[in-house]
Amino acid sequence: MNIIGLSNKLAHKITVSDDLEDIQILRYGIEAIITTTINTALAILVSITCGLFYEFVLFNIIFVPFRKAHKSYHCKTFLQCTICSNILMFLTTTMIHTVAAPRYIYYVFAVLLVINYLVSYEKNLFIHGIMFIAFYIVYCLNSTISFCMFLAVLITILLIILRRLSHEKTI
Structure with a gap:
């Protein structure tokens, strides 16, 4: 049985409503819980096996x-x-474990924040300002973080x- 089938069965058993929309909402939530749990457990297992749990x-x-x-x-399947x-988790935790943060990272981070602001859907200048300040405080304290x-x-x-890009292809 696949995750969608399992989620569907659980949603039908849990709900007292016969409303199809209620069942679909519940099924989606159950599916999200199952997939998140499996992905997290697998990532933790890989990180422990590779000695990268702290970095993870x-x-x-x-x-x-x-x-x-x-x-x-978000992936389709x-x-x-x-x-x-x-x-992604394996590559990033391996980089964190093996690569020292370059000295010029604070210059590049400022550029990345501007790019992040420009490409993001939210355009929240306050959050980006907080991220900028937090990065520079953290940089002085801990280069790994x-x-x-x-x-x-x-x-x-x-x-x-x-x-x-994926939305442009579908349009």
């Missing part, structure tokens, strides 16, 4: 709020999502651009 936790603490704050690309998100912030903004930009 650190990056996700920073990246997840960025991801939630911006409308960006569960398999695509699992493969892409785990490759600032490198995580740098990668989170870079990946967010790429995901926003991917979303824009």
